[in-house]
Amino acid sequence: MIFDVSIASVHAEKRSPIIKSLLALGPDCLDSITYYCEDVKFPLRETHFVDLGESITMGPLTTPKKGREVGSVDPWTPTSNLKMLISAASPEIRNREKELSVLVCCLFLQEPENGEESEKMISRKEKSLGLLCHKFLARYPDYPNPALNNDICLDDVATELNVERRRIYDIMNVLESLHMVSRSAKNRYTWHGRTKLAETLAILKQVGEEHRYSQQMQQIRQRLVEKEFDFDGEEKENEVVDLENGEHGQKELFFVELPGVEFKAASVNSRKDKSLRVMSQKFVMLFLVSNPRVVSLDVAAKILIGEDQAADQDKNKFKTKVRRLYDIANVLRSLKLIEKVHVAEERGRKPAFEWLELPENLALNSENTSTACPPKKKGVLEPRASADNCAKNLFSSPGTKRSFTRHPSLIKLAKSIQDDRRKINSAPSSPVKSDSSVNSDFPNKMAQLAAICKIELDQESLPTRTSVEPSHIPLQPPTQEQAVNTTANPIPHALLAAQPSGSVAYIPAQCSPLIPVLLPQQRGSGPYAVYLNPSSLRSNPLARPQPTSLAVRSMTFEDKTGQSPNGQSAAKSYTAADASPSGVKRLRSELASEGSPSKAKRSDPTFKVRKLKCAIYVIIW
DNA sequence: AATTCCCGCCACGGG
């Protein structure tokens, strides 16, 4: 049996990391991967990967290449693989009953060391705007083919991501501020991805300079410093007045548009609104303009206020502004444009964000920029760059030249995916809800799970990201913003370099007990659970009962009591309603909006997992 | 206690 490997509902362009991740697990690990189909066990490994192996060299998993790497790239380690993989997971999985489809999901759970606390820490994070944005972004390619249908229907998105509409607006607003999307009509957006990003940022930077944001920031910082350092006297005399001096008096900044992406529906161009959009743009400008590309929240908030409604008593205004900034920051963060850091200060630390350079910009503007082709990633990075490109080619649109032979079945696969995608995109999408909602929330669970895993990973593998104290300060006048820790990147390299990348030993050592998770019980060729065979990875005395798909199912969906069927407490499920006090409230409002036809039924059985270590999320069909 | 930021009420403007 030959299986094609693909990652359902993750856009083709974003799949290669996942595939690479699988490959990087190493042959020995692949050996131990097993999948179950109707309780029948099949060996996985080569059947799946030989296929791809033809084009995607197994190189990465043989020689880690530990040498010097370019800073921005994660070292090629299982951990980073998993992280990539997880971040690429997406909720959108359409029913594809016709095709041979196998869903693979390996969940590595760590035994609850002392299982009591950490009971429900997931609830809030799992609803964060950043996470939501992640899920949203996974559905679309970074560089969409303009010829294709890149339509976005808010209703569909909201339904599929299982969130209130309101939240989608938040995301769309900041995406629009970067011209990653544009409103095409009511309830409709067009996806542009990152094709215009560099251009937009260039413009924003320019506008930012025109507005002298750099100077303004400097002033504010200055003020803050002396206010705090100088006997904290109350001489708050020097108002924010001179900020607006110059001919820019009250030259309110409106939405910065792009030549190409004008406002489509000639309706929306009113004044008042677009606040979030504009604020987002300003926020970004601050980064582009300030020299150490770090801006703290309060400074940003001050500037945004000062310019908006001049002469407005702060305090509450300030607080609100900061709230909005968090919102914006969260989506910028999931876009990987900024990252949270802290600036050192006498009074402890201040929250701040640091701009992350676009990989696009690293390659300068030495090539044609008109195509929809993503900028190459500079082969300098590492050997796996070739595999990367190749993987990309495997799934990208026809026409792109590829230097590898594409296996016939892969061609078919790629085509299939695209057809599928087309179908999805062109599906009727008025206020009509997705009919086949029977299984429509399964993907959500998957994504949720993966997302949760990601969070866990982020937290546990990057503990130094925000906690390191700056030991050196640039020679320039030490504005607080400059005292930023810059150790974030180097650390992982140092640590991980020590251990062989893609090492086989890593998995067993780190992720001991393995619990398979999922899945939906659709008839036909529904998804099936796959997991690493514990025995082959590590002799576990408490050898779990050989999980059948049934067992798996019950483990994740049928346990409402919070007690895992087979005595395991690693994975449970519960309904949103009984999960928290707020659930009651929500329930009520749900009932209130019952009548709305476009309102998706919010049954929200959420996974609760404790001590999640890492997860693999693969879909095969 | 401070920091984050989710949630959803409700206003606004177009149809």
Next chain:
DNA sequence: CCCGTGGCGGGAATT
């Protein structure tokens, strides 16, 4: 008046 938008701030969850 209805509905799509999205400003806004209470207050809960986290740190």
